[in-house]
Amino acid sequence: MGFKPKNTDYKRKVNDSFNRQKFMGLINAELVDIKPGYCEIQIPFDVNLTQQHGFFHAGIISTIADNAAGYAGFSLMEENSSILTVEFKLNLIAPGEGELLIGRASVLKNGRTLTICRSDVFIVKNGKEKLCAASQSTLIELKNKTDNNTNK
Amino acid sequence: MGFKPKNTDYKRKVNDSFNRQKFMGLINAELVDIKPGYCEIQIPFDVNLTQQHGFFHAGIISTIADNAAGYAGFSLMEENSSILTVEFKLNLIAPGEGELLIGRASVLKNGRTLTICRSDVFIVKNGKEKLCAASQSTLIELKNKTDNNTNK
Amino acid sequence: MGFKPKNTDYKRKVNDSFNRQKFMGLINAELVDIKPGYCEIQIPFDVNLTQQHGFFHAGIISTIADNAAGYAGFSLMEENSSILTVEFKLNLIAPGEGELLIGRASVLKNGRTLTICRSDVFIVKNGKEKLCAASQSTLIELKNKTDNNTNK
Amino acid sequence: MGFKPKNTDYKRKVNDSFNRQKFMGLINAELVDIKPGYCEIQIPFDVNLTQQHGFFHAGIISTIADNAAGYAGFSLMEENSSILTVEFKLNLIAPGEGELLIGRASVLKNGRTLTICRSDVFIVKNGKEKLCAASQSTLIELKNKTDNNTNK
Numbered sequence: 001m002g003f004k005p006k007n008t009d010y011k012r013k014v015n016d017s018f019n020r021q022k023f024m025g026l027i028n029a030e031l032v033d034i035k036p037g038y039c040e041i042q043i044p045f046d047v048n049l050t051q052q053h054g055f056f057h058a059g060i061i062s063t064i065a066d067n068a069a070g071y072a073g074f075s076l077m078e079e080n081s082s083i084l085t086v087e088f089k090l091n092l093i094a095p096g097e098g099e100l101l102i103g104r105a106s107v108l109k110n111g112r113t114l115t116i117c118r119s120d121v122f123i124v125k126n127g128k129e130k131l132c133a134a135s136q137s138t139l140i141e142l143k144n145k146t147d148n149n150t151n152k
Numbered sequence: 153m154g155f156k157p158k159n160t161d162y163k164r165k166v167n168d169s170f171n172r173q174k175f176m177g178l179i180n181a182e183l184v185d186i187k188p189g190y191c192e193i194q195i196p197f198d199v200n201l202t203q204q205h206g207f208f209h210a211g212i213i214s215t216i217a218d219n220a221a222g223y224a225g226f227s228l229m230e231e232n233s234s235i236l237t238v239e240f241k242l243n244l245i246a247p248g249e250g251e252l253l254i255g256r257a258s259v260l261k262n263g264r265t266l267t268i269c270r271s272d273v274f275i276v277k278n279g280k281e282k283l284c285a286a287s288q289s290t291l292i293e294l295k296n297k298t299d300n301n302t303n304k
Numbered sequence: 305m306g307f308k309p310k311n312t313d314y315k316r317k318v319n320d321s322f323n324r325q326k327f328m329g330l331i332n333a334e335l336v337d338i339k340p341g342y343c344e345i346q347i348p349f350d351v352n353l354t355q356q357h358g359f360f361h362a363g364i365i366s367t368i369a370d371n372a373a374g375y376a377g378f379s380l381m382e383e384n385s386s387i388l389t390v391e392f393k394l395n396l397i398a399p400g401e402g403e404l405l406i407g408r409a410s411v412l413k414n415g416r417t418l419t420i421c422r423s424d425v426f427i428v429k430n431g432k433e434k435l436c437a438a439s440q441s442t443l444i445e446l447k448n449k450t451d452n453n454t455n456k
Numbered sequence: 457m458g459f460k461p462k463n464t465d466y467k468r469k470v471n472d473s474f475n476r477q478k479f480m481g482l483i484n485a486e487l488v489d490i491k492p493g494y495c496e497i498q499i500p501f502d503v504n505l506t507q508q509h510g511f512f513h514a515g516i517i518s519t520i521a522d523n524a525a526g527y528a529g530f531s532l533m534e535e536n537s538s539i540l541t542v543e544f545k546l547n548l549i550a551p552g553e554g555e556l557l558i559g560r561a562s563v564l565k566n567g568r569t570l571t572i573c574r575s576d577v578f579i580v581k582n583g584k585e586k587l588c589a590a591s592q593s594t595l596i597e598l599k600n601k602t603d604n605n606t607n608k
Contacts, residue, residue, distance in 0.1 A: 023209035026178070026200040048178040052299055057175035058218050058237050063211025070210075085210050086570060087594055089241035089393040089440060089545055091420050093413045108438055109397045113569070114542060114596070116395050116438060118422075134412055134420060136393060136440050138543055138594060140570070147204055238418060239442055241393055241545040241592060243572050245565045260590055261549045265417070266390060266444070268547050268590060270574075286564055286572060288545060288592050290391055290442065292418070327513040330482070330504040352482040356603055361479035362526075362541050363519025370514050389514050393545035451508055 003037035003107060007079040010036065014071050017147050024067070027060060031071070037107035039072040045099045056096025061121050061133045064103035065090055069117035069137035072105040074147075076115065082145040086114070088137035096132050098125030105137075115139040155189035155259060159231040162188065166223050169299050176219070179212060183223070189259035191224040197251045208248025213273050213285045216255035217242055221269035221289035224257040226299075228267065234297040238266070240289035248284055250277030257289075267291040307341035307411060311383040314340065318375050321451050328371070331364060335375070341411035343376040349403045360400025365425050365437045368407035369394055373421035373441035376409040378451075380419065386449040390418070392441035400436055402429030409441075419443040459493035459563060463535040466492065470527050473603050480523070483516060487527070493563035495528040501555045512552030517577050517589050520559035521546055525573035525593035528561040530603075532571065538601040542570070544593035552588055554581030561593075571595040 007013060011034055018024060018031045027049055033040040041064050043049070043056075051057040066088050074083045105119035121133035159165060163186055170176060170183045179201055185192040193216050195201070195208075203209040218240050226235045257271035273285035311317060315338055322328060322335045331353055337344035345368050347353070347360075355361040370392050378387045409423035425437035463469060467490055474480060474487045483505055489496040497520050499505070499512075507513040522544050530539045561575035577589035 017204045020204040021209060022200050022202045023211060048174050050174045052169045052172040057173060057215070058222075059175060059211060059215025062214040062218065062242075063209070066210050066214065085244050087241065087243040087543065089239065091239040091412075091440060091442060092237050093420055108395075109435065111397075116397055118438070131413065134422070134440060136395060136438065138395060239391065243564075243592060243594060245572055260547075261587065263549075268549055270590070283565065286574070286592060288547060288590060290547060321508045324508040325513060326504050326506045327515060352478050354478045356473045356476040361477060361519070362522050363479060363515060366518040366522065366546075367513070367515025370518065374514075389548050391545065391547040393543065394518075395543040396541050 065119040065135035068103035068105035073115040100124040217271040217287035220255035220257035225267040252276040369423040369439035372407035372409035377419040404428040521575040521591040524559035524561035529571040556580040
């Protein structure tokens with residue numbers, strides 16, 4: 001939607017932050033695409049990520065929706081800003097039954113303090129994408145607060 | 153709030169379902185308490201569950217809130233029913249910085265088809281509990297649909 | 305999004321229901337467009353609809369978001385079905401300062417029991433539209449339950 | 457929950473703001489109780505506030521939930537602060553069929569910038585209260601921004 005990043009080096013900043021999230025490593029999440037106001041994350045199926053029916057757990061679906069939203073918003077924030085999710089709401093629309101989960105988030109509004117995003121989560125089964133969940137999030141920009149945990 | 157379980161064997165049913173969720177094993181989540189319309193889950197801190205600042209990841213906080221709500225609702229459902237989360241909304245209130253995460257959920261309304269729950273997530277730091285997140289969920293009871301994945 | 309209505313007479317059914325909502329009359333809401341899975345409602349500015357700063361009240365913004373979602377979903381339901389909003393979540397994005405409020409809702413998923421919609425609310429000021437609020441809703445179809453209050 | 461108001465004159469400030477909301481007059485809403493971090497609003501039944509089945513419209517239920525939350529939060533804010541609802545989520549739990557609607561909101565967390573509240577809406581029918589809706593809200597404090605529309 002034509003957002004201009006305030007930080008031209010936003011890709012590096014988003015990647016660094018994503019790579020510091022050890023939970024992303026545990027679940028094999030991959031940051032696949034980052035553009036100003038947009039983020040895509042993918043998680044391949046693994047039996048350790050399942051709920052009682054053997055499908056992707058709702059917690060994983062929430063994680064990908066929230067994290068895609070967070071980094072979509074983070075791409076538009078200043079170099080010296082950190083980001084927190086204030087809240088999000090997620091509808092689970094179809095079972096997470098398939099070989100790959102894809103989270104795609106877009107910024108709706110990038111305000112001075114708050115940023116609003118929508119995320120769609122897709123499940124890929126036999127190569128075919130289907131809407132699995134839909135989410136709406138509120139993020140807050142914490143200015144002059146580094147995202148790097150060694151200096152927090 | 154004085155709910156009467158329709159299934160007197162609800163504890164076994166909830167425990168079985170929880171134990172079939174392999175994701176609970178991956179994150180070392182423990183089902184600590186289950187009563188009619190109430191559930192408590194705990195997750196000890198582990199560096200693999202962290203976000204960029206080294207605290208519990210919002211995805212873990214969502215997972216514990218959603219799962220506690222789901223099993224609080226499931227405790228009131230019929231023996232032959234399965235359960236799905238329709239949607240939930242979560243506010244992140246304080247950073248997940250501490251040694252233990254506790255999710256406690258209570259049923260607000262147990263309807264014929266839909267059940268509404270509230271979950272509170274607490275972070276324990278140096279033995280002291282603090283409200284970390286607050287959530288509200290909608291669950292659906294799928295009658296005559298076993299929760300057991302081998303017969304789904 | 306290519307939804308096919310199960311009830312070819314859906315326009316009449318939606319209009320009848322809308323016209324029975326006396327609250328729509330009180331606030332001068334007008335059903336402007338209804339298509340399968342889509343609905344648009346408009347409310348002209350009136351000082352009686354304002355909050356403390358003289359702008360459209362958040363309650364009016366919620367009303368238009370929820371009602372547009374409800375009728376977008378209702379357009380896809382069976383002739384003998386009634387509809388209820390299960391829940392919705394709304395982000396207020398810009399002040400409701402202007403001469404006209406427009407709510408536009410689209411169905412994301414039309415399931416057997418539940419329907420998920422997104423609504424966008426726009427404020428028109430000096431003829432220019434701006435995103436004012438964004439919402440996500442869950443609706444339930446009550447089959448064989450007439451929407452007509454004289455036979456409820 | 458033992459909140460201390462920063463502004464000892466919070467009752468006057470809340471009442472003034474409520475009275476400037478012309479929409480509250482249109483729907484005959486009454487501010488019944490305001491304490492630090494708590495607010496109760498009531499709306500008597502009127503046929504002009506109804507949906508298609510003759511019950512309180514969901515828009516009215518949302519309005520009372522949101523406004524009670526807003527003033528519960530506003531009671532804790534500084535003299536020179538204004539307040540905006542960032543977002544809220546509402547579950548409709550029972551039909552709004554009765555003679556009086558009551559919204560009661562309590563602050564969960566009063567942060568420096570954001571305040572989180574929960575609202576419960578009750579419907580009174582033949583003198584008996586029943587839970588009608590449950591809501592969770594995020595509010596933002598705008599410091600040094602008067603709530604009075606003549607000086608905005």
